[in-house]
Amino acid sequence: MTLGYLGPEGTFSQQAARDYDAEVRHIPYSNIPSVMQAAEAGEVQEAVVPIENSLEGPVTATTDLLIHHSPLVIRRELVVPVHHCLVIRPGARASDAEVVYSHPQALAQCRGYLRRRLPTAEPVASLSTASSVTDMLASPVPAAAISGRTAAEGRGVVVAEANIEDSSNNRTRFLVLGRRDGARTGSDKTSICFDYDRDGPGTLHGTLGALATRRINMVKIESRPDKRSLGRYVFLVDLEGHRTDPVVADALEEMRASASMFKILGSYPRAAEPGASAATGPGSRADRLT
Numbered sequence: 161m162t163l164g165y166l167g168p169e170g171t172f173s174q175q176a177a178r179d180y181d182a183e184v185r186h187i188p189y190s191n192i193p194s195v196m197q198a199a200e201a202g203e204v205q206e207a208v209v210p211i212e213n214s215l216e217g218p219v220t221a222t223t224d225l226l227i228h229h230s231p232l233v234i235r236r237e238l239v240v241p242v243h244h245c246l247v248i249r250p251g252a253r254a255s256d257a258e259v260v261y262s263h264p265q266a267l268a269q270c271r272g273y274l275r276r277r278l279p280t281a282e283p284v285a286s287l288s289t290a291s292s293v294t295d296m297l298a299s300p301v302p303a304a305a306i307s308g309r310t311a312a313e314g315r316g317v318v319v320a321e322a323n324i325e326d327s328s329n330n331r332t333r334f335l336v337l338g339r340r341d342g343a344r345t346g347s348d349k350t351s352i353c354f355d356y357d358r359d360g361p362g363t364l365h366g367t368l369g370a371l372a373t374r375r376i377n378m379v380k381i382e383s384r385p386d387k388r389s390l391g392r393y394v395f396l397v398d399l400e401g402h403r404t405d406p407v408v409a410d411a412l413e414e415m416r417a418s419a420s421m422f423k424i425l426g427s428y429p430r431a432a433e434p435g436a437s438a439a440t441g442p443g444s445r446a447d448r449l450t
Contacts, residue, residue, distance in 0.1 A: 162203070163186050163205065164203070166188070167290070170290035171289060173208055176240045192219070195207045196225055199337055199339075205338065207232065208334055209222045210333070214327070215269050215326070216268055218382060227353050227396070230337075233425060234428050235338045238333070240333075242308075244306050245307060245320075246319070247317050258301045259301060260281045260305065261295040261299070261304070262283070262286055289308055290308075293312060296317075341427050348402040350399050350426070352396070353397070368415075371411055403427040404427070
């Protein structure tokens with residue numbers, strides 16, 4: 161069993177992969193398309209990719225690939241608490257930093273901290289929170305980095321301050337993608353996307369009515385450009401229940417009939433709260449290997 165994730169080593173994606181299954185072989189990839197293409201080609205059996213952050217919102221690269229290009233479906237969701245550290249060279253002082261390296265989302269999630277503690281330091285984007293440590297070490301001027309503690313370990317650097325994120329509720333939701341979605345557990349979610357050839361008053365309301373009349377809870381709705389014309393969108397909906405539940409299956413068929421494009425992105429167990437024990441039911445490692 162092999163599991164691909166968004167690398168390099170030391171990222172929160174690697175942490176999500178370990179939380180999901182620490183026993184299998186983990187392979188890092190440099191970007192989200194590469195991870196998903198590896199799973200599509202069979203280089204890895206499953207792929208772990210970020211889909212949204214509680215502070216910064218959706219990861220559109222993942223969303224757009226699922227909508228328009230990838231045959232992969234969602235097997236599981238994972239929620240990982242995000243705690244950032246300010247990292248410096250040994251012997252350096254954080255207050256002397258002229259630049260601060262990190263991934264753009266991490267810089268945004270620590271915007272208030274940087275404004276208070278390092279107001280004159282210039283934020284500089286890195287490819288990942290893990291690579292920001294390498295960028296900091298290579299900097300020709302005094303520098304700091306924002307990374308997770310795992311990325312800093314064993315790199316000969318110093319964690320100047322931990323838990324510097326602006327919100328204590330900073331979490332990232334990850335998806336596990338594969339060739340088939342999760343088995344029904346009784347505590348599931350289903351993700352779908354759809355669009356329309358023609359727009360008009362009440363069009364979206366009418367489609368979503370298939371959920372309301374069956375008392376199916378809609379967990380989330382968002383939209384993405386359909387990439388064909390300006391002002392036209394694809395709608396993404398997460399709802400409670402598994403696609404094989406009879407009432408959910410009926411609702412999905414009614415919604416499909418009103419849309420021009422309709423795609424089920426997967427049904428999967430709802431994420432356990434961070435710190436809960438690993439799943440042992442349908443969709444667990446034992447289930448994946450059968």
